[in-house]
Every structure is written in C-alpha cells, then in structure tokens.
Amino acid sequence: MGDLPTDSGGTDRKSPVKLPIAGKRNILITSALPYVNNVPHLGNIIGCVLSADVFARYCRLRGYNAIYVCGTDEYGTATETKALEENCTPKQICDKYHAIHKQVYDWFNISFDEFGRTSTPQQTEVCQAIFKKLMENHWLSENTMQQLYCDTCQRFLADRLVEGICPTPGCNYDSARGDQCEKCGKLLNPTELQDPRCKVCRNTPRIRDTNHLFLELPLLKDKLVEYINSMSVAGSWSQNAIQATNAWLKEGLKHRCITRDLKWGVPVPHERFRDKVFYVWFDAPIGYVSITSCYTSEWEKWWKNPENVELYQFMGKDNVPFHTVSTCFWAAGAAGASPAAAGASPAAAGASPAAAGAVAAKEESPSICSTFRSPTTSLSPLFASEISPLEREITGNGSNLLQVMFPSTLLGTGENWTLMKTISVTEYLNYEAGKFSKSKGVGVFGNDAKDTNIPVEVWRYYLLTNRPEVSDTLFTWADLQAKLNSELLANLGNFINRVLSFIAKDPESESGRGSGYNYIIPEASGAEEHLLTKTLGDKVGSYVEQYVEAMEKVKMKQGLKTAMSISGEGNAYLQESQFWKLYKEDQPSCSIVMKTSVGLVYLLACLLEPFIPSFSVEVLNQLNLPAETRFSLSDENGDIERAKRPWEILPAGHTIGTPMPLFKELKDEEVEFFKQKFAGSQADRKDKAEAEATKIAEQLKRTKVSDGKGKKERPAKSATEAKPKASAEAEISMSRLDIRVGLITKVEKHPDADSLYKEEIDVGEAAPRTVISGLVNHIPIEEMQNRKVCVLCNLKPATMRGIKSHAMVLAASSSDHTKVELVDPPEAAALGERVTVAGFEGKPDDVLNPKKKVWETLCPDLHTDKDLVACYKNLPFTTSAGVCKVSSISNGSIR
Numbered sequence: 001m002g003d004l005p006t007d008s009g010g011t012d013r014k015s016p017v018k019l020p021i022a023g024k025r026n027i028l029i030t031s032a033l034p035y036v037n038n039v040p041h042l043g044n045i046i047g048c049v050l051s052a053d054v055f056a057r058y059c060r061l062r063g064y065n066a067i068y069v070c071g072t073d074e075y076g077t078a079t080e081t082k083a084l085e086e087n088c089t090p091k092q093i094c095d096k097y098h099a100i101h102k103q104v105y106d107w108f109n110i111s112f113d114e115f116g117r118t119s120t121p122q123q124t125e126v127c128q129a130i131f132k133k134l135m136e137n138h139w140l141s142e143n144t145m146q147q148l149y150c151d152t153c154q155r156f157l158a159d160r161l162v163e164g165i166c167p168t169p170g171c172n173y174d175s176a177r178g179d180q181c182e183k184c185g186k187l188l189n190p191t192e193l194q195d196p197r198c199k200v201c202r203n204t205p206r207i208r209d210t211n212h213l214f215l216e217l218p219l220l221k222d223k224l225v226e227y228i229n230s231m232s233v234a235g236s237w238s239q240n241a242i243q244a245t246n247a248w249l250k251e252g253l254k255h256r257c258i259t260r261d262l263k264w265g266v267p268v269p270h271e272r273f274r275d276k277v278f279y280v281w282f283d284a285p286i287g288y289v290s291i292t293s294c295y296t297s298e299w300e301k302w303w304k305n306p307e308n309v310e311l312y313q314f315m316g317k318d319n320v321p322f323h324t325v326s327t328c329f330w331a332a333g334a335a336g337a338s339p340a341a342a343g344a345s346p347a348a349a350g351a352s353p354a355a356a357g358a359v360a361a362k363e364e365s366p367s368i369c370s371t372f373r374s375p376t377t378s379l380s381p382l383f384a385s386e387i388s389p390l391e392r393e394i395t396g397n398g399s400n401l402l403q404v405m406f407p408s409t410l411l412g413t414g415e416n417w418t419l420m421k422t423i424s425v426t427e428y429l430n431y432e433a434g435k436f437s438k439s440k441g442v443g444v445f446g447n448d449a450k451d452t453n454i455p456v457e458v459w460r461y462y463l464l465t466n467r468p469e470v471s472d473t474l475f476t477w478a479d480l481q482a483k484l485n486s487e488l489l490a491n492l493g494n495f496i497n498r499v500l501s502f503i504a505k506d507p508e509s510e511s512g513r514g515s516g517y518n519y520i521i522p523e524a525s526g527a528e529e530h531l532l533t534k535t536l537g538d539k540v541g542s543y544v545e546q547y548v549e550a551m552e553k554v555k556m557k558q559g560l561k562t563a564m565s566i567s568g569e570g571n572a573y574l575q576e577s578q579f580w581k582l583y584k585e586d587q588p589s590c591s592i593v594m595k596t597s598v599g600l601v602y603l604l605a606c607l608l609e610p611f612i613p614s615f616s617v618e619v620l621n622q623l624n625l626p627a628e629t630r631f632s633l634s635d636e637n638g639d640i641e642r643a644k645r646p647w648e649i650l651p652a653g654h655t656i657g658t659p660m661p662l663f664k665e666l667k668d669e670e671v672e673f674f675k676q677k678f679a680g681s682q683a684d685r686k687d688k689a690e691a692e693a694t695k696i697a698e699q700l701k702r703t704k705v706s707d708g709k710g711k712k713e714r715p716a717k718s719a720t721e722a723k724p725k726a727s728a729e730a731e732i733s734m735s736r737l738d739i740r741v742g743l744i745t746k747v748e749k750h751p752d753a754d755s756l757y758k759e760e761i762d763v764g765e766a767a768p769r770t771v772i773s774g775l776v777n778h779i780p781i782e783e784m785q786n787r788k789v790c791v792l793c794n795l796k797p798a799t800m801r802g803i804k805s806h807a808m809v810l811a812a813s814s815s816d817h818t819k820v821e822l823v824d825p826p827e828a829a830a831l832g833e834r835v836t837v838a839g840f841e842g843k844p845d846d847v848l849n850p851k852k853k854v855w856e857t858l859c860p861d862l863h864t865d866k867d868l869v870a871c872y873k874n875l876p877f878t879t880s881a882g883v884c885k886v887s888s889i890s891n892g893s894i895r
C-alpha cells in the first residue's frame with residue numbers, strides 16, 4: 001500500500017509464468033469448468049468464475065503466489081449431439097462457444113492466469129497418463145453392458161440420438177428423445193421408446209453388447225477417508241460439505257464407468273477399447289491439470305507438490321461441469337436434490353426401473369481385474385446409455401466430483417498429487433420468481449449484462465453481495481437498484497466524491513468559496529493526537545483485520561460487507577468532524593481530516609479491488625496515481641499495520657486528479673424496463689420481439705399506403721423510447737441483417753466505372769443476384785471469381801452507374817483504409833445459409849429501411865477482432881461450418 005509499486009500485478013496475461021516459491025504461500029485456484037455449448041448466465045458466473053476471481057485477486061493483494069486456472073469443458077455427448085444437429089464438427093461448436101465464454105468473462109474482468117479448454121493434446125496426454133497408472137495399480141474393472149447400436153452409422157447411440165414414440169399412455173408423441181419426452185416431460189430410457197430410430201440416419205437401432213471400464217471406488221475408500229478426514233479439518237470445509245461427503249462415502253461409493261462409446265473425447269489408450277473415449281466425469285476435472293500444463297510445462301510443480309501448494313476449488317451447485325447431465329436433471333424438477341437424496345429423486349428412481357436394476361446388478365459383482373478378463377456380468381438393458389438416470393445422480397452435484405471422484409482418481413495413481421484443500425460451493429441464485437435456467441432461457445445471461453449499460457462494477461458488486469454462500473438467494477431488479485443507489489452511490493461513491501471534491505477546490509476561486517486545497521493533499525501533523533481521527537484509525541484497523549479473517553475463510557460476502565463498513569465509517573467521520581466549518585475555524589484539524597479521508601479512499605480502493613476492480617482503477621485515476629499502481633495488503637509490507645493510520649497512506653503534496661461521480665443512479669423506470677425486457681424465457685423474448693417487429697412492419701406498410709394520413713396514427717416519438725413496448729421497435733441489432741453465404745459465379749469490370757466490379761452472386765435463390773462492389777482497387781479480379789463471400793441480402797437495391805445492385809459483399813478495411821479484404825465464410829459453409837451471431841438469430845427484416853438507418857447504425861459494431869474473426873460487438877459471425885474470417889486485417893471495420 002505505502003510504496004505504490006508500479007509493476008503490472010498478477011492479472012496481466014503477459015506477466016511471467018508463476019511457479020511455486022519455497023517459503024511462500026502458493027495457492028492454486030480453480031473454478032468449475034463451464035460446459036461449452038451454452039452462454040453462461042449470472043447464476044453460473046457468481047457460482048464459479050466470479051467467486052474464484054475474487055479469491056484470486058485477494059490472494060494477489062496479500063502477496064501470495066497464486067494462480068487461477070479455468071477453461072471450457074468441451075468433450076461429451078452434448079457437444080457431439082449439438083454438432084450433429086447443426087451439421088458441423090464438435091470442434092466448431094466448441095470454438096464458437098469457447099469464444100463466447102471468453103468474451104463474457106473478459107467483460108466481467110475475470111483475472112484468469114490461464115483460461116484454456118479441455119479439447120487439447122495436453123488433456124489427452126495427462127488423462128491417458130492417469131489412466132495408465134490406475135490400470136497398473138489394478139483399480140479398474142471391466143463389465144459388459146447392452147446399448148442401442150446403429151448399424152448404418154456404425155456407432156452406439158447416446159440417449160439423445162435415439163428418437164421414437166413416447167410410451168406414456170395418451171401422449172403418443174412421435175419424436176420423443178431417448179432421455180426424455182419433450183411433450184409430456186417424462187424421463188425415459190431409450191428402450192422404452194416404441195419404434196426407436198437413430199436420429200442421424202433414421203434407421204432402427206439394435207441392442208448390442210459393449211464393454212466398459214469401471215473405476216473401483218469401493219477399493220479406494222480407505223485412502224479417500226484418510227484424505228477427507230485430514231483435509232476437511234485443514235481446509236475448514238463447511239458443515240454441509242462434510243455431511244454431503246460422508247453421505248457419499250456411505251451410499252454412493254460404487255464402481256463407476258469411466259468410458260463411453262463416443263468419438264468426441266479423449267481416446268482410451270488400450271487395444272481393446274480403442275474406439276471409446278473417457279467419460280466426461282473422468283476427463284473434465286483432469287482439465288484443471290491439463291490447462292495448467294498449457295500455462296506452464298512445469299505444471300507438476302503446482303499439481304504434484306502437496307507440501308507447498310494449497311488447492312482451492314470453486315464450484316456452483318448449478319454450474320457443475322456436466323451441463324449435459326444437469327440440463328435434463330434440473331429440468332425434471334429434481335434440482336437441489338442432495339447427494340444422499342438423489343437416489344430418491346424422480347430422475348433416479350421412478351422413471352427408470354432399468355437403471356435401478358443396473359445398480360443392484362452392479363452391487364452384486366464388484367469385480368476387479370488385474371488383467372482384462374472376459375466379462376462376468378451382463379447388466380440390465382441400457383444402463384450405459386450416455387445420460388442414464390443413475391449417472392445423472394452421480395454428476396448431479398458437482399461437489400461430489402471434487403470431494404470424492406476426482407481425489408479418488410488422483411489417489412488411485414499412487415502419485416503425490418496436490419489434492420483439494422478447500423472447496424467453496426455456492427447454492428442457487430434464483431431470478432425474480434423462478435430459477436435461472438439455461439435450457440429454458442430464464443434470467444439474465446452473461447452477454448445480456450453488458451447490453452444493459454449498467455457498468456460491470458455494479459454487476460459484480462450486486463452478485464457478490466448476493467452470493468449464495470449458505471442458502472439460495474434471489475436476484476431481483478429492485479434489489480439491484482436498492483444496492484446500487486443506497487450502498488454504492490449514497491455510501492461509497494458519496495464518501496469518495498465528497499473527499500476528493502473538497503481537496504480539489506481552489507480556495508482562491510469563486511466556486512471554491514474560500515475553501516479547498518487546489519488538488520493538493522495537505523500535511524497532517526498531529527493526527528495521532530486528534531481524538532476523532534485516532535478513534536477512526538482504531539476502528540478501521542479492526543475492520544481490516546476482520547476483512548482479512550473473512551477472506552482467508554473464503555467468506556466473501558462478509559469481506560465485502562466489512563470493506564463497505566469502512567466507507568460508512570468514513571462518512572460518519574466526515575460528518576462528525578464538520579470539516580467545512582473546520583477549514584475556517586481550525587485549519588490544521590481540517591487538514592488532518594482530509595489527509596486521513598483521502599487515505600481511506602485509497603484503502604477502500606485497495607480492499608474493494610478483488611470485488612470491483614474497475615472501480616478501483618477509476619479511483620486510482622481520480623487520485624492521479626499511475627494506472628500500473630499495484631494495490632497491496634501484505635503482512636510483509638506492513639500494509640495492515642498502516643491501515644490503522646490512514647493519514648499516512650498517501651503523501652502530503654501529492655496532486656490528485658479530477659473528481660467525478662463514480663456511480664449513476666438507477667431509476668425506477670429503468671428497473672421497470674429491465675424487468676419487462678428480461679421477463680419470461682429467451683425464447684419468449686425472441687417470439688415477443690418478432691411478433692412486435694411483425695406488427696410494426698404491418699403498421700409501416702399501412703402507413704405507407706395511407707401516406708400522409710398515417711403519420712398521425714403513429715405513436716408519438718419521445719424520450720420514452722426505452723419503454724418496454726417501444727423496445728422491440730427501437731432495437732437495432734444484428735438479427736435484422738440478412739447476411740448469407742454466397743458464391744460469386746461471374747465477375748467483370750463495371751462497363752462505366754473503373755473502380756467497380758459487377759458480379760453475379762448465388763445466394764441460394766432461384767437466380768443469382770447482380771451486385772456492384774467498389775473493390776477493383778483492392779481485390780484482383782481472379783480472386784473474386786468462384787469465391788465464397790458473405791453477402792448482405794436485404795439492403796434496399798441501389799443503382800450504381802446505371803446498374804442496379806441487389807446486395808452487398810461484406811469486406812473489412814484496416815483502420816487507415818489502405819487495405820481491404822473480403823470476409824470469408826468457411827469453405828464448408830452451405831450456399832445460401834444465413835450468417836448469424838449467437839443471441840441475435842431473430843428473423844431479419846425483409847428490406848432494411850433506409851430512413852431508419854438500420855445498416856448505418858449497425859455498421860460501427862461490425863469489425864474483425866485480433867484473431868481475424870468477423871464480429872458483431874465481439875461476437876463471431878457464425879455459419880454451420882464455423883466462423884467467418886478475413887486473411888490479415890485485425891481490428892478492422894466491416895462494411
């Protein structure tokens with residue numbers, strides 16, 4: 001704190017790789033790996049990445065040697081199925097959503113040291129090495145199971161890849177999925193379907209034997225109990241974590257299948273299992289290790305160093321790395337089932353007698369093999385289908401995975417792994433009346449938060465004050481408003497602004513009215529003897545100690561509350577001192593009050609940095625301290641001692657910057673607007689917006705016909721444009737553009753203009769369109785011919801030098817406009833298919849209304865990013881075959 005060191009701190013990705021240092025606290029932090037095929041919602045964000053980020057930032061503040069590792073979990077059926085549905089490769093799905101996750105977390109200022117992914121060669125390497133050790137140590141067994149197999153596709157079918165007639169009497173839905181009927185909601189087993197079909201080729205699958213490998217958890221029990229007994233004390237696990245673990249040791253410790261008949265995963269390195277991959281529950285947690293190995297080749301110094309490294313793992317109850325599983329699990333109403341109760345949940349019991357039978361069969365024969373031998377057990381039909389109800393139970397609560405499964409895997413290797421010391425599991429964050437739901441699209445999603453224009457520090461603050469640490473909490477817009485207006489604005493923002501504004505005043509000037517310090521922090525001699533100030537110092541000192549105590553125990557809400565109390569003390573101190581009077585009556589005392597208060601401002605920025613880093617950066621800016629200033633709260637630097645003497649924190653004579661309000665009030669009408677905007681599900685919202693758009697389109701058509709008369713009928717335009725009803729009408733977003741993949745079938749120079757090409761472009765319609773483009777000076781004609789391009793198809797046709805142009809070819813230009821390149825769809829993209837951006841897939845306008853300047857308004861948000869991907873507001877242009885790119889212009893604009 002005192003020395004204001006100016007290196008870049010721990011959050012810069014370019015900072016040197018950190019390795020454990022002898023004699024220091026070395027802390028390895030992970031948060032649950034988000035599953036890759038969805039956009040995270042606020043419940044997920046608070047549940048894992050944000051909580052872990054606060055702790056990581058806190059550790060860096062304290063001078064601990066900490067790294068924070070996370071990434072997207074990419075393997076498994078859900079990705080493979082989604083890829084089949086969208087007619088692209090799993091890799092392409094993962095690329096798309098990995099980028100979206102990354103953007104959301106970047107916006108939330110999540111300070112990963114490494115944000116990776118599980119579909120890497122490093123993952124394969126680490127996973128296979130662990131598997132080989134488990135095999136050498138005889139912890140694996142083999143069993144035969146039966147599963148639906150499609151002869152045409154030559155593969156075993158995951159539940160979701162089977163379709164048939166729903167067996168529920170009266171339902172008869174003919175496209176019920178193997179895991180659940182979407183019409184009546186019943187959880188199913190694929191064999192229950194009448195007339196089952198392979199979803200890919202439509203042929204009838206047959207039941208076939210398949211061999212799988214199992215991890216023998218019961219045999220690892222002793223090692224596991226020993227680990228849990230010692231770590232739960234050392235890491236002060238919460239009571240509910242210990243209870244859940246014990247319940248699992250008693251009831252859940254069965255042998256668990258670790259292989260799957262899938263292609264998208266880590267291949268099993270064994271001759272007889274060559275066409276199988278590891279099951280997600282086995283491979284996903286290994287992602288923590290492999291992502292660290294992407295961070296540094298010396299990853300073992302972090303992961304095989306239990307004497308010197310403490311492992312902290314963060315996980316949201318809702319954000320288990322198995323959204324494949326949780327989607328249907330939670331949707332079935334079994335949400336929140338504790339591990340002990342899971343056996344009785346509808347998912348595991350009622351719906352599926354076959355699975356229950358499988359459990360019994362398995363318990364009878366916990367066969368272990370030292371070498372692989374022929375199967376001894378034939379299980380009840382179909383236990384092994386990808387998301388069987390039993391396995392929903394296994395993976396339904398992520399903490400079991402970290403408390404039981406993952407440690408078992410590592411213990412089984414017999415190697416000296418760094419095992420989890422502390423686990424932080426959050427409960428649910430509910431949204432208004434219901435639950436945040438990815439599958440149903442209920443709530444506010446990571447990418448929505450940005451679009452509200454509510455700054456990130458407000459989002460972070462609100463989510464953290466509402467962190468569901470011991471029980472579920474509720475997100476409401478009214479509560480967000482209250483916290484912003486009363487805590488951030490009236491308490492924190494007000495304190496800082498009062499102090500800085502008073503210091504900034506020029507006593508000579510008229511507006512200064514004879515008081516102020518003209519931006520210069522005054523001397524404060526005698527502060528120790530100033531009673532009010534001394535008392536404040538003592539209080540602040542004890543608050544800082546409480547803050548540290550809470551944060552060490554990962555009680556973040558408590559830490560945040562304590563930091564905010566200091567701001568409250570500051571306000572009371574200002575009030576009691578009556579500094580505005582003091583300035584005239586007792587100037588030395590006024591200087592003490594001001595120097596002490598500005599020290600508190602700095603201290604607050606420091607204590608709040610883990611929670612709201614963007615706020616702290618702004619405070620530094622207003623204090624006129626270098627942007628690289630690193631906050632520190634370490635014991636070694638005596639920072640905590642210094643906090644008791646806030647008048648010593650900043651030096652006299654320092655010139656501060658320009659004070660500005662730090663927070664903006666959220667008004668009632670804005671709250672109402674957001675409530676409406678985010679009401680219902682995403683799908684509802686889309687439908688609503690589309691219905692609204694259609695209505696407006698109709699209205700406009702009528703207006704056109706009736707001409708002058710119609711103008712009166714139109715609703716008056718006013719400042720209330722942001723009102724709910726007008727929002728769909730006013731919203732100009734990417735979804736209104738009809739961009740398609742086109743093929744230039746013919747190109748020639750425009751007969752009457754040197755700089756223009758005349759092209760014929762096939763955009764998937766009966767006839768190609770004639771398009772005029774001003775690209776002659778940038779793209780040679782031979783590069784135009786037979787090229788796939790992105791074409792904006794709903795611009796109003798315009799005549800250019802006598803020839804009508806019926807679309808526009810999209811190109812990117814460098815910032816100085818010297819270079820222009822075409823935006824290229826992937827070669828495999830289908831002709832005529834729409835180019836979309838995630839979250840903006842609504843129906844495009846028939847024709848973009850030139851008067852509304854839809855295209856002109858959107859243009860500034862179209863750009864290429866540093867990876868050369870064409871984007872709308874940082875979200876990639878996407879086709880079924882992947883994202884659209886340019887060849888060399890990064891951060892260019894697209895037109």
Ligand SMILES: [Zn+2]
Nearest residue numbers: 166171181184
């Ligand atoms: Zn049904």
Ligand SMILES: [Zn+2]
Nearest residue numbers: 150153198201
């Ligand atoms: Zn098939």
